[in-house]
Amino acid sequence: MSRTLCTIREAGKHVEQPVTIGCWLHNIRSSGKIRFLQLRDGSGFMQGVVVKSEVSEEVWENAGKLTQESSLYITGIVKEDTRSKGGYELTVTGLEIIQIASEYPITPKEHGVDFLMDHRHLWIRSPRQRAILVVRAQIIRAVQEFFDERGFHLVDPPILTPSSCEGTTNLFHTKYFEEDAYLTQSGQLYMEAAAMALGRVYSFGPTFRAEKSKTRRHLIEFWMIEPEMAFVTHEENLEIQEQFVSHVVQSVLKNCRKELETLERDISKLENIQAPFPRITYDEAVEFLKKNGHEFEWGEDFGAPHETAIAQSYDKPVFITHYPTEIKAFYMKPDPSRPEVVLCADMIAPEGYGEIIGGSQRIDDPELMEERFLQHELSKEAYQWYLDLRKYGSVPHSGFGLGLERTVAWICGLDHVRETIPFPRLLYRLYP
Numbered sequence: 001m002s003r004t005l006c007t008i009r010e011a012g013k014h015v016e017q018p019v020t021i022g023c024w025l026h027n028i029r030s031s032g033k034i035r036f037l038q039l040r041d042g043s044g045f046m047q048g049v050v051v052k053s054e055v056s057e058e059v060w061e062n063a064g065k066l067t068q069e070s071s072l073y074i075t076g077i078v079k080e081d082t083r084s085k086g087g088y089e090l091t092v093t094g095l096e097i098i099q100i101a102s103e104y105p106i107t108p109k110e111h112g113v114d115f116l117m118d119h120r121h122l123w124i125r126s127p128r129q130r131a132i133l134v135v136r137a138q139i140i141r142a143v144q145e146f147f148d149e150r151g152f153h154l155v156d157p158p159i160l161t162p163s164s165c166e167g168t169t170n171l172f173h174t175k176y177f178e179e180d181a182y183l184t185q186s187g188q189l190y191m192e193a194a195a196m197a198l199g200r201v202y203s204f205g206p207t208f209r210a211e212k213s214k215t216r217r218h219l220i221e222f223w224m225i226e227p228e229m230a231f232v233t234h235e236e237n238l239e240i241q242e243q244f245v246s247h248v249v250q251s252v253l254k255n256c257r258k259e260l261e262t263l264e265r266d267i268s269k270l271e272n273i274q275a276p277f278p279r280i281t282y283d284e285a286v287e288f289l290k291k292n293g294h295e296f297e298w299g300e301d302f303g304a305p306h307e308t309a310i311a312q313s314y315d316k317p318v319f320i321t322h323y324p325t326e327i328k329a330f331y332m333k334p335d336p337s338r339p340e341v342v343l344c345a346d347m348i349a350p351e352g353y354g355e356i357i358g359g360s361q362r363i364d365d366p367e368l369m370e371e372r373f374l375q376h377e378l379s380k381e382a383y384q385w386y387l388d389l390r391k392y393g394s395v396p397h398s399g400f401g402l403g404l405e406r407t408v409a410w411i412c413g414l415d416h417v418r419e420t421i422p423f424p425r426l427l428y429r430l431y432p
């Protein structure tokens with residue numbers, strides 16, 4: 001019989017036909033004269049059934065030798081099986097061992113977080129971790145789809161930069177030959193230049209914050225999607241954000257059903273994520289907090305417990321707009337009718353996942369920008385190019401940054417961002 005090399009994902013196209021699949025043994029269960037092999041190949045999971053009376057002695061013996069994570073080529077007939085998760089099962093006829101794996105450190109029993117983090121290179125093989133990484137990849141696909149379909153151009157800002165974007169306290173320093181350089185905290189300033197050249201742009205890349213924060217929402221290295229749009233004002237910025245986030249969530253629902261099931265995610269909470277999203281001002285948020293027993297003064301920034309409390313009133317992400325100018329970045333445009341607040345918004349995800357987007361309209365007036373440089377003690381030389389954008393055909397423009405990992409955590413329903421990225425860089429963790 002001829003055989004077709006295929007993946008578990010595509011097995012359904014070969015029902016009642018012989019196929020060969022390159023795979024690993026996830027688990028094995030024996031009951032007398034039948035061996036049930038749980039197989040995985042990265043594309044999915046499938047059960048292979050070896051019946052002693054129907055295979056050669058060699059195949060039966062070899063199946064018995066397989067340890068967890070052993071690699072093999074397995075051959076069999078694809079059977080429809082409505083009881084199984086993937087919908088198909090393999091009636092095994094042949095089995096070729098590639099390698100019998102040494103004793104695998106991650107067993108189906110419970111392991112502590114540190115142990116799993118030390119074995120992250122193996123941990124990502126487990127069904128849960130695989131599901132998260134598949135959802136992450138789908139989110140990235142949906143992000144690119146959204147912007148590419150709307151005429152945005154992908155632009156790549158630099159990783160090594162001579163100055164800071166989001167403040168100087170959490171910069172990673174390095175030497176750039178004789179000069180000082182920093183790992184980027186955000187591509188935004190460069191994206192503003194790109195928006196003046198290409199109109200509507202977005203970037204997708206790694207960003208770095210040397211933050212001594214050990215929380216379930218902070219990574220040292222995380223990935224950001226940063227759109228920047230010429231001629232777009234604060235209000236329009238919010239509309240694009242809510243459409244964008246709705247699109248991403250709906251795309252995951254459509255394309256990652258199995259993964260969301262593996263993660264036991266409450267799908268109804270995600271189905272509800274459709275634009276428009278509620279908006280409240282910073283002032284209203286402060287009132288709300290005070291009414292609900294939080295000690296909070298106008299002018300303070302929200303911490304995680306505040307964000308969670310505010311988000312609890314909504315079953316969609318909520319925009320908090322018009323923060324005090326004092327506590328926000330130097331580039332945000334003051335509200336013309338009330339310059340003590342800026343035309344900005346943070347998008348707070350529901351279910352306690354906190355801020356997933358920070359965005360604003362940008363200052364377009366060169367004089368005000370120079371004033372800000374002084375106030376924030378930013379050297380005029382370092383930011384001269386950024387000021388140029390306000391001198392040569394300045395226009396109203398806005399943008400935002402979506403943190404990929406917090407978005408993955410929210411959509412997957414995870415307790416901690418450490419599981420949202422293949423190899424998390426956390427405070428005091430650089431291995432593996």
Ligand code: 4AD
Nearest residue numbers: 186188218219222226355356357358359400401403
């Ligand atoms: O609010 P942030 O700091 O905004 C900026 O960097 C702007 N320059 C973006 C822009 O307008 N182009 O960061 C944006 C988002 C946050 O809302 C959060 O989702 C994520 O990035 N983020 C982090 N994610 C994981 N770990 C960290 N340490 C993060 N810091 C920010």
Ligand code: MG
Nearest residue numbers: 346355357358
């Ligand atoms: Mg922010």
